[in-house]
Amino acid sequence: MAREKLKEEDKRKLNSENFKKLYSIFQYLIPYRTKFIVGLIFLVVGSFLLMGFPYIAGKLIDVAGGDQSWYLKDINQVALALMAILFLQGVISYFRVYLFAQVSENAMADVRNDLYKRLIHLPINFFDKNRTGDLMSRITSDVSMLQTTFSTTLAELIRQVVTLVVGLTAIFITTPALSVFMLCVLPVLIVAAMIFGKKIRVLSRKSQDELAISSTIAEETFQSILAVKSFTNETFENRRFSAAQSRVASTAIGAAKYRAAFISFIIFALFGAMVAIIWYGALLMQRGEMSIGDLISFVLYTAFIGGSIAGLGDLFGQLQRAIGASERILEIQQEDTEHEEVVVSTQPVDNVLGNISFENVTFSYESRKDIKVLNQLSLNIQSGEKVAIVGKSGAGKTTIAQLLMRLYKGYEGAIKIDNKEIGTYDLAQLRASIGIVPQEIILFGGSIRENIAYGNPLATEEEIIAAAKKAHAIEFIDSFPEGLDTLVGERGIKLSGGQRQRIAIARTILKNPAILILDEATSSLDAESENQVQQAFNELMKNRTTLIIAHRLATIKSVDNIFVLENGSIKESGNHDELLGRTNSTYNHLVNLQLVE
Ligand code: ADP
Numbered sequence: 266m267a268r269e270k271l272k273e274e275d276k277r278k279l280n281s282e283n284f285k286k287l288y289s290i291f292q293y294l295i296p297y298r299t300k301f302i303v304g305l306i307f308l309v310v311g312s313f314l315l316m317g318f319p320y321i322a323g324k325l326i327d328v329a330g331g332d333q334s335w336y337l338k339d340i341n342q343v344a345l346a347l348m349a350i351l352f353l354q355g356v357i358s359y360f361r362v363y364l365f366a367q368v369s370e371n372a373m374a375d376v377r378n379d380l381y382k383r384l385i386h387l388p389i390n391f392f393d394k395n396r397t398g399d400l401m402s403r404i405t406s407d408v409s410m411l412q413t414t415f416s417t418t419l420a421e422l423i424r425q426v427v428t429l430v431v432g433l434t435a436i437f438i439t440t441p442a443l444s445v446f447m448l449c450v451l452p453v454l455i456v457a458a459m460i461f462g463k464k465i466r467v468l469s470r471k472s473q474d475e476l477a478i479s480s481t482i483a484e485e486t487f488q489s490i491l492a493v494k495s496f497t498n499e500t501f502e503n504r505r506f507s508a509a510q511s512r513v514a515s516t517a518i519g520a521a522k523y524r525a526a527f528i529s530f531i532i533f534a535l536f537g538a539m540v541a542i543i544w545y546g547a548l549l550m551q552r553g554e555m556s557i558g559d560l561i562s563f564v565l566y567t568a569f570i571g572g573s574i575a576g577l578g579d580l581f582g583q584l585q586r587a588i589g590a591s592e593r594i595l596e597i598q599q600e601d602t603e604h605e606e607v608v609v610s611t612q613p614v615d616n617v618l619g620n621i622s623f624e625n626v627t628f629s630y631e632s633r634k635d636i637k638v639l640n641q642l643s644l645n646i647q648s649g650e651k652v653a654i655v656g657k658s659g660a661g662k663t664t665i666a667q668l669l670m671r672l673y674k675g676y677e678g679a680i681k682i683d684n685k686e687i688g689t690y691d692l693a694q695l696r697a698s699i700g701i702v703p704q705e706i707i708l709f710g711g712s713i714r715e716n717i718a719y720g721n722p723l724a725t726e727e728e729i730i731a732a733a734k735k736a737h738a739i740e741f742i743d744s745f746p747e748g749l750d751t752l753v754g755e756r757g758i759k760l761s762g763g764q765r766q767r768i769a770i771a772r773t774i775l776k777n778p779a780i781l782i783l784d785e786a787t788s789s790l791d792a793e794s795e796n797q798v799q800q801a802f803n804e805l806m807k808n809r810t811t812l813i814i815a816h817r818l819a820t821i822k823s824v825d826n827i828f829v830l831e832n833g834s835i836k837e838s839g840n841h842d843e844l845l846g847r848t849n850s851t852y853n854h855l856v857n858l859q860l861v862e
Pocket residue numbers: 393630631632633638656657658659660661662663664665
């Protein structure tokens with residue numbers, strides 16, 4: 266399962282090679298460097314300012330006790346100085362956070378854009394191998410992870426390091442004896458926290474995995490809700506989901522046991538350490554080696570230092586996850602796109618006639634290398650001819666269409682259009698010369714107008730209406746109150762199959778390709794809409810080389826030539842009457858099967 270694999274990959278070692286990966290994403294910040302650097306300066310200044318706080322707070326107590334050695338002599342003045350520092354620090358933090366957000370949001374929008382551009386240009390075969398959910402999570406959550414890294418994590422890292430260094434320096438300068446004592450206590454705490462922390466992380470990872478599994482169940486059932494209902498399997502699905510839920514709960518509770526123990530230990534240990542430090546400080550004070558103010562600033566510094574150490578521990582885990590995320594993003598950026606350069610042109614090949622030939626084509630899909638879907642297949646189609654390919658389901662008919670559009674590479678033999686190997690054409694031009702109407706039409710979630718114009722984004726209103734007329738779609742479009750502006754719903758769900766089909770035909774009419782492929786385009790229609798759709802198809806097929814892939818033989822009686830596909834190659838060819846005339850032909854057999862049906 267891809268989800269679990271993702272979890273495993275989540276964390277990466279912090280070695281130089283992995284940091285290089287993070288760095289390559291970091292480079293997206295370069296265009297925004299000025300703001301980034303100003304933000305960094307604010308960050309460092311703010312952190313330093315805050316570290317003055319414990320020192321002055323200590324002075325406040327000493328001044329109150331009558332100490333006049335500092336240059337502020339009055340407690341009101343000192344208190345004001347404290348407030349001033351806090352205020353200044355607040356203002357600086359505001360600008361720092363805002364600047365970092367601007368930089369990281371812009372940079373990550375760039376990362377998402379690059380990623381999307383790359384993904385959409387990857388060959389179909391990549392999408393066969395990768396699940397949509399996985400790709401989506403790279404664009405969304407992985408990039409968000411990095412966004413947090415470059416805004417918060419990085420800032421925190423710098424802030425905590427400043428706190429740690431300044432804090433340690435300050436206490437060592439003011440009270441060296443107590444500092445040494447503290448350094449003996451602190452490591453015990455840190456080690457304990459690390460051990461507990463690891464155990465808790467492992468357990469909460471496990472409960473997250475369980476949660477992911479249960480949401481997969483929910484996702485699947487919602488997507489196939491029709492199947493669930495028609496099999497009345499609601500109760501079954503309910504049980505499956507609730508079993509997953511109890512696993513989520515029990516692992517989470519297991520983790521909570523450790524967290525509870527950890528929290529009570531930490532509270533005890535932390536305050537114990539504080540008591541020890543205060544006790545030792547009090548001892549030093551009794552001996553006159555330290556003022557109350559010094560002790561107070563010392564305790565405050567210790568709290569700051571403790572906080573920064575804990576914070577750094579967290580950051581470590583976040584950096585590891587950020588590396589995992591950047592790796593998954595880079596993986597996609599390293600995939601080869603279909604076109605070497607991004608092609609802007611969507612013009613069809615100049616003066617294309619539409620002669621098609623397959624010469625001894627052998628092909629296997631990458632995921633099933635051992636099965637030859639096409640085996641030494643040869644066929645010829647003359648410009649303007651209407652031909653049909655028939656064959657059993659799974660015979661390879663759609664594969665032929667996909668190879669012609671160069672959706673898959675890696676076939677043996679030659680596939681030519683107008684006597685030129687298809688690989689020699691510009692890919693965008695080649696695809697602009699071929700129109701395909703598939704069996705299941707999936708529209709985009711916009712208006713009917715937008716969906717028709719998808720065939721040619723430059724089409725005028727008149728052209729769109731003309732195409733809708735030719736596709737026999739105008740009648741039903743006009744019957745909607747909103748006309749062309751009618752929204753079709755997600756994937757076109759608000760339209761009937763026949764209506765979707767006619768919109769797809771109008772779209773292809775606008776595209777105006779020289780070569781047309783109808784891939785079982787009428788097989789799922791009812792008799793009534795089939796009639797109208799058939800008229801639309803007749804209009805569409807005019808003056809185009811047309812390849813009809815069909816398993817309903819009624820639709821292909823009148824074509825010029827029929828190819829019968831079997832075992833990966835063309836078994837027979839000829840027109841309907843010729844093939845029917847041959848005794849023992851596969852075609853005869855197919856026709857008989859349908860007559861029986
Ligand atoms: P048809 O259109 O004639 O029903 P297809 O061309 O869709 O058949 O499929 C031919 C064979 O190739 C089938 O066995 C199918 O399972 C397999 N196939 C189709 N698409 C893929 C793919 N993307 N990856 C692997 N195998 C595929």
